[in-house]
Amino acid sequence: MDFKEELKHYQKKINKELEKYLRTNNCLEGTLNESMEYSLMAGGKRLRPILVISTYSLFKNDLEECFPYAVAIEMVHNFSLIHDDLPGIDNDDFRHGKLTNHKKFNEATAILAGDGLLNNAYIVISNDLRKMSKINSKELEKKLKVFNEFTLAVDRMIAGEYVDTEYEGREISTEDLQYIHENKTGALLKLCVRMGAILGDANDEELEHLTSYAEKIGLAFQIKDDILSEEGDEKVLGKPVGNDKKLEKCTYVSKYGLEKSKEILENITKEAIEKLESFGDKADFLRGLALYIESRNK
């Protein structure tokens, strides 16, 4: 399979897992469930769960083990999108070419659907841990480490989003811009790769290389996001372009300009790929993902 086929293959796998979860989860009520499902199935790229699975598959073939964590991270990602889009934060009307959650339903539903998705991520993890508890204590210990890193990365993501909202319309220092990028987007992307590696029983050196790779693609992802917000195609992106400028948001583009940002993006992508050297051909998909993040148009 070439990269694009493999990407589609992974996306299908994830969507199937998410649908399986939504079908068996009867916990939340009617329209609230519908609202959670609306955002969860709105056509995201599934980058985060794909990072979990493709990193895991560097080490092991039985993907089932990492599915719950892939599903949980996609729920957290969508929780953060729903809340970021709210009138009280970014006040966005469109995402992935569709109405945002509060526009499609209403504000109360969107707040609670976000809360529900965050909590459902922990339901998924908790169900997986309980299933494990009698089997193998070493495996369980590993999963408890993953659960712990999961909670802390979500905290970092919330902190990054908070600092981002605080800076709207104000001049930002390079240090604080880096803080926002590392936390708001970077923490979760790093978590995905680390979860895949830890669940795959990576050794310390492998975990270190993969963590560096993740940090670099996390930064690349955010720089590309900033570039697309400035010069992307509204129809392809599915959301308005130029909003960052209007809101005087702090971005790589507003800080360094468009050309310099593209240069940084290119260099950081190269560095990310270098970190995969020791994994040989097996890491081709992760190399492809780094290039995909650099070149994506949405």
Place this chain on the structure above:
Amino acid sequence: MDFKEELKHYQKKINKELEKYLRTNNCLEGTLNESMEYSLMAGGKRLRPILVISTYSLFKNDLEECFPYAVAIEMVHNFSLIHDDLPGIDNDDFRHGKLTNHKKFNEATAILAGDGLLNNAYIVISNDLRKMSKINSKELEKKLKVFNEFTLAVDRMIAGEYVDTEYEGREISTEDLQYIHENKTGALLKLCVRMGAILGDANDEELEHLTSYAEKIGLAFQIKDDILSEEGDEKVLGKPVGNDKKLEKCTYVSKYGLEKSKEILENITKEAIEKLESFGDKADFLRGLALYIESRNK
């Protein structure tokens, strides 16, 4: 100690634990931390963590074991209050006689502080599970059960809140009113008692009695809330009275009238206390709590 002294004693214990957590948790950023702390330390009754601890102490003396779960449940409770108060849901300006979170800070901060508190509850649980993982697999299995019940009860709470928002201004069936009460408030109160009992190694029969007790005081709590919203003292309550009527909210009072509601409250409190019979004197504090819920004026 009489009931009131013991209640104060427990409240102090909880506040100390919460403060300890807030001091050692440097994860979330500046004002966001401040905003979480503002709501967490705004003078709540600490009923939920006290239920955990006092149920646990029916069985064991070493309270340390249940503290993380007492802290986590108070965080979840405060997350739900912050989000319920938001303009997009109840739009309340005051709680516990103080400005609500979004009034004190701003809407974006309040949304993220609520998210942060929910997530921090899981950080607390995750830290406790990791500490345990090498010690004793039977203890760990018990805590994984508690974690699982925790996630599901939070889901029920969010579902209850959602149905509540959906019914504003509409006639409600007795069945749906019961659904809201059982989930929005009841699920978390039941969880508190069950967590205390499970962590205390209660046997099946004890767990069953305590669960019934919890269900009854949960219902009593909500009926009393409805009564106070109708005829409470604004100064004592710290929030406006009569709001439920204005919003045409579905309450016991709007459904059954004030006198009939008080009669139901009295009966259900008696039934709750009956469920504690087999625990003898040790359960005096839980009996006191049931009476306190019935007679409280805030």
